[in-house]
Amino acid sequence: MADVLKKVPVKEQDPKVRATNFEEVCLGYGKEEAVEEANRCLHCKNAKCIAGCPVSINIPDFIGEVKEGKFEEAYKVISQSSALPAICGRVCPQESQCEGKCIRGIKGEAVSIGKLERFVADWARENGIKPEAPSVKNGHKIAVIGSGPSGLTCAGDLAKMGYDVTIFEALHKAGGVLVYGIPEFRLPKDDVVAKEVENVKALGVKIETNVVVGKSVTIDDLLKEEGFEAVFIGSGAGLPMFMGIPGEQAKGVFSANEYLTRNNLMKAFREDYDTPIAKGKKVAVVGGGNVAMDAARTALRLGAEVHIVYRRSEAELPARKEEVHHAKEEGIIFDLLTNPKEILVDENGFVKGMTCIRMELGEPDASGRRRPVEIPGSEFDLELDTVIMSLGTSPNPLISSTTYGLDTNKRKCIVAEESTGATSKDGVYAGGDAVTGAATVILAMGAGKAAAKGIDEYIKAK
Amino acid sequence: MYKILEAKILAGNIYEMVVEAPRVANRCLPGQFIIVKLDEEAERIPLTICDYDREKGTITIVFQPIGASTYKIAAMKAGDAFMDFVGPLGTPSELCTEPLEEVKKKKILFVAGGVGTAPVYPQVKWLHEHGIDADVIIGSKTKDLVILEEDMKKVAGNVYVTTDDGSYGRSGMVTKVIEDLINEEGKTYDLCISIGPMIMMKFCCLTTKKLNLPTIVSMNPIMVDGTGMCGACRLIVGDEVKFACVDGPEFDGHKVDFDAAMKRQTLYKTEEGRALLAYQEGDTHHGGCGHCGGDK
Ligand SMILES: Cc1cc2nc3c(=O)[nH]c(=O)nc-3n(C[C@H](O)[C@H](O)[C@H](O)COP(=O)(O)OP(=O)(O)OC[C@H]3O[C@@H](n4cnc5c(N)ncnc54)[C@H](O)[C@@H]3O)c2cc1C
Ligand SMILES: Cc1cc2nc3c(=O)[nH]c(=O)nc-3n(C[C@H](O)[C@H](O)[C@H](O)COP(=O)(O)OP(=O)(O)OC[C@H]3O[C@@H](n4cnc5c(N)ncnc54)[C@H](O)[C@@H]3O)c2cc1C
Ligand code: SF4
Ligand code: SF4
Ligand code: FES
Numbered sequence: 001m002a003d004v005l006k007k008v009p010v011k012e013q014d015p016k017v018r019a020t021n022f023e024e025v026c027l028g029y030g031k032e033e034a035v036e037e038a039n040r041c042l043h044c045k046n047a048k049c050i051a052g053c054p055v056s057i058n059i060p061d062f063i064g065e066v067k068e069g070k071f072e073e074a075y076k077v078i079s080q081s082s083a084l085p086a087i088c089g090r091v092c093p094q095e096s097q098c099e100g101k102c103i104r105g106i107k108g109e110a111v112s113i114g115k116l117e118r119f120v121a122d123w124a125r126e127n128g129i130k131p132e133a134p135s136v137k138n139g140h141k142i143a144v145i146g147s148g149p150s151g152l153t154c155a156g157d158l159a160k161m162g163y164d165v166t167i168f169e170a171l172h173k174a175g176g177v178l179v180y181g182i183p184e185f186r187l188p189k190d191d192v193v194a195k196e197v198e199n200v201k202a203l204g205v206k207i208e209t210n211v212v213v214g215k216s217v218t219i220d221d222l223l224k225e226e227g228f229e230a231v232f233i234g235s236g237a238g239l240p241m242f243m244g245i246p247g248e249q250a251k252g253v254f255s256a257n258e259y260l261t262r263n264n265l266m267k268a269f270r271e272d273y274d275t276p277i278a279k280g281k282k283v284a285v286v287g288g289g290n291v292a293m294d295a296a297r298t299a300l301r302l303g304a305e306v307h308i309v310y311r312r313s314e315a316e317l318p319a320r321k322e323e324v325h326h327a328k329e330e331g332i333i334f335d336l337l338t339n340p341k342e343i344l345v346d347e348n349g350f351v352k353g354m355t356c357i358r359m360e361l362g363e364p365d366a367s368g369r370r371r372p373v374e375i376p377g378s379e380f381d382l383e384l385d386t387v388i389m390s391l392g393t394s395p396n397p398l399i400s401s402t403t404y405g406l407d408t409n410k411r412k413c414i415v416a417e418e419s420t421g422a423t424s425k426d427g428v429y430a431g432g433d434a435v436t437g438a439a440t441v442i443l444a445m446g447a448g449k450a451a452a453k454g455i456d457e458y459i460k461a462k
Numbered sequence: 463m464y465k466i467l468e469a470k471i472l473a474g475n476i477y478e479m480v481v482e483a484p485r486v487a488n489r490c491l492p493g494q495f496i497i498v499k500l501d502e503e504a505e506r507i508p509l510t511i512c513d514y515d516r517e518k519g520t521i522t523i524v525f526q527p528i529g530a531s532t533y534k535i536a537a538m539k540a541g542d543a544f545m546d547f548v549g550p551l552g553t554p555s556e557l558c559t560e561p562l563e564e565v566k567k568k569k570i571l572f573v574a575g576g577v578g579t580a581p582v583y584p585q586v587k588w589l590h591e592h593g594i595d596a597d598v599i600i601g602s603k604t605k606d607l608v609i610l611e612e613d614m615k616k617v618a619g620n621v622y623v624t625t626d627d628g629s630y631g632r633s634g635m636v637t638k639v640i641e642d643l644i645n646e647e648g649k650t651y652d653l654c655i656s657i658g659p660m661i662m663m664k665f666c667c668l669t670t671k672k673l674n675l676p677t678i679v680s681m682n683p684i685m686v687d688g689t690g691m692c693g694a695c696r697l698i699v700g701d702e703v704k705f706a707c708v709d710g711p712e713f714d715g716h717k718v719d720f721d722a723a724m725k726r727q728t729l730y731k732t733e734e735g736r737a738l739l740a741y742q743e744g745d746t747h748h749g750g751c752g753h754c755g756g757d758k
Contacts, residue, residue: 211548212551238689252729257692261687267503274505274531
């Protein structure tokens with residue numbers, strides 16, 4: 001009998017093998033494993049896990065169906081709350097959300113809620129189960145800007161209520177960060193993301209790609225000329241930051257967004273795609289979040305020796321534990337308590353190295369984390385040919401600067417009510433990273449959901 | 463899909479295409495650009511909007527094939543279609559957004575280099591339609607590569623053509639013509655707009671700086687998304703880092719760091735860059751252009 005205090009282990013590609021390919025790292029549960037893991041769930045009366053999930057999936061109920069082997073029923077339970085379960089099951093920071101609250105976690109390991117959710121969603125996809133399109137249309141037209149998780153969720157929910165929804169997406173493919181940012185080896189694009197987008201389309205949602213709102217059309221045009229009665233803005237936080245240190249203009253310095261976009265959206269890692277990428281032989285990724293881990297593990301798979309350069313210590317790494325663990329297994333080198341001072345450039349303008357300085361942790365700062373301070377005289381040079389800056393992103397001002405009467409805050413985020421998504425402009429709603437700054441897939445989905453409700457109430461009250 | 467309605471060769475290896483893209487045509491202004499993607503596997507290629515017809519919903523692009531992707535585009539014919547065509551991107555030329563009375567006070571000189579003549583045309587045409595006739599210098603390597611001369615004459619004040627080899631019009635670089643016009647021929651200008659290869663814009667700016675003539679340039683760094691998301695297009699302008707795709711592509715030429723920009727542009731492009739990439743990582747530049755060996 002397996003140890004009930006521990007999770008049923010999940011199969012993963014061997015680190016040595018996966019470090020050279022872009023196939024998915026985690027292989028997911030099979031039927032038997034899923035049922036065995038489901039049996040660890042205590043079906044708590046006062047299920048704390050639900051409160052940990054930003055979209056309040058009825059976790060004990062769906063896991064209950066899995067126990068019985070009723071996977072289609074389980075999928076229906078999840079679908080009541082989430083439009084993108086195959087994605088959330090893979091990328092949610094479960095340890096700090098649903099699983100972080102699980103009773104099992106008090107004495108032993110939490111139930112593997114994410115992996116079970118993923119199993120159910122994958123099973124439903126493989127067995128051709130689709131959400132049902134609404135039978136009655138109400139004739140009201142709603143525009144959704146951006147096809148990331150917030151936009152897809154908002155559009156899906158509105159379509160289910162009978163609205164005629166069109167998503168406008170700036171890029172040539174729908175999915176937002178799910179297609180351009182998160183790599184294939186964590187979130188397969190064709191098998192998972194494209195299928196989830198298809199599911200949203202199956203609800204009757206139209207997606208118009210290649211439309212940059214603020215440039216190709218404005219929100220005021222959509223409202224006044226194109227007959228949309230309300231607009232949801234889910235345009236994300238895509239604007240990358242740089243450090244402002246000498247040498248940042250050199251050839252071989254990229255933002256993580258550029259490096260990941262070339263590889264994920266433009267598929268530079270595949271021979272049959274035209275977009276080039278300067279893979280690098282010796283790469284430093286500056287930063288310690290999920291994005292930094294993704295860039296580092298991508299560079300590794302393209303054949304480089306990769307260093308993560310992060311100014312605080314391991315305890316402060318903002319990335320998910322699982323990602324840090326995977327990165328280490330694959331051979332990423334962590335240069336912690338280290339901060340770049342200058343990028344060194346050769347006579348042809350290419351990166352040849354980076355001067356760094358060692359740091360130590362001082363007093364806690366405003367964020368409550370101990371502030372890193374330089375250790376004088378500890379400078380040293382790393383020999384490199386590529387530097388990837390992964391310092392965070394902020395919302396793109398394209399929309400806020402072209403929409404009359406739309407308030408933003410100091411951080412350029414759109415101001416919106418949390419419970420309804422309502423902004424300062426009548427009929428305009430917003431949610432996801434565009435409102436919160438870079439956050440998570442599930443929070444963006446939660447915001448899309450709340451806004452769908454807000455929009456429905458707005459239209460009904462008109 | 464975005465249908466190609468017309469495709470022709472303007473001169474030498476300079477191609478012109480008229481593409482159906484109603485959303486772009488509806489809102490674009492001179493100075494803006496589009497990004498085109500030929501098919502599923504293609505790169506995203508930025509090209510300036512060279513003309514537009516709001517009624518027909520069409521955009522005209524003019525380009526010179528220089529690498530694998532632009533050669534592929536050049537092989538397209540009328541009736542074919544692009545998979546993706548997005549725009550208008552970037553900010554319009556200031557001339558089209560400033561109060562007209564202010565613009566009318568200015569004497570304007572355009573300096574067009576090679577294929578850069580194409581993006582100059584809509585600006586000159588726009589001014590003409592608003593009652594302003596600007597002077598235009600068209601610079602070209604040789605007679606056969608001069609484009610749009612007749613069209614330009616219809617909408618400009620004076621048009622001065624110069625060729626590097628002296629085979630047509632005046633002889634010598636555009637910088638020499640600028641100096642001649644101002645120093646020898648008694649012309650005065652309040653604003654210069656220079657569009658062409660980066661190297662030409664750089665020297666143009668060195669000349670106009672000496673002449674105290676404010677100059678605007680249109681930068682064409684490497685781009686990926688064109689919406690401000692990747693930072694590939696970043697440039698140093700004054701002391702600031704700017705993203706050409708959203709803050710530009712037009713900038714104060716006297717503030718642009720051309721040397722840094724020209725170096726960056728060659729990352730995937732020059733023999734040096736390709737050879738280096740090939741040397742560093744073998745097959746990364748799978749452009750297959752056949753010219754550089756970087757894909758071998
Ligand atoms: C590399 C990376 C890894 C991550 N890993 C994780 C993870 O493991 N777990 C997790 O929970 N979260 C992760 N995140 C964060 C998560 O992806 C985001 O919080 C989430 O995608 C935000 O969703 P969104 O819908 O608000 O915006 P986005 O996903 O950013 O989508 C916005 C969309 O709007 C489009 N758009 C923008 N402007 C316009 C415009 N003007 N007109 C039309 N369209 C426009 C964009 O092109 C984009 O497609 C990661 C992020 C990155 C970058
Ligand atoms: C805003 C803007 C407007 C432009 N307008 C025009 C135009 O109207 N007509 C025209 O002929 N060209 C124009 N260009 C340049 C055109 O985009 C490049 O010639 C084209 O990208 C080269 O691609 P390639 O694969 O054929 O060449 P390659 O030499 O094979 O290019 C290899 C790589 O380098 C990049 N690259 C190389 N040169 C350039 C460049 N000059 N600009 C951007 N990326 C480059 C490409 O992205 C590609 O990945 C413009 C560029 C920008 C940024
Ligand atoms: S959506 Fe995310 S937080 Fe909610 S149950 Fe699933 S994995 Fe947990
Ligand atoms: S808290 Fe844990 S054990 Fe309890 S219902 Fe939720 S998943 Fe099951
Ligand atoms: S092209 Fe990506 S930010 Fe400008």
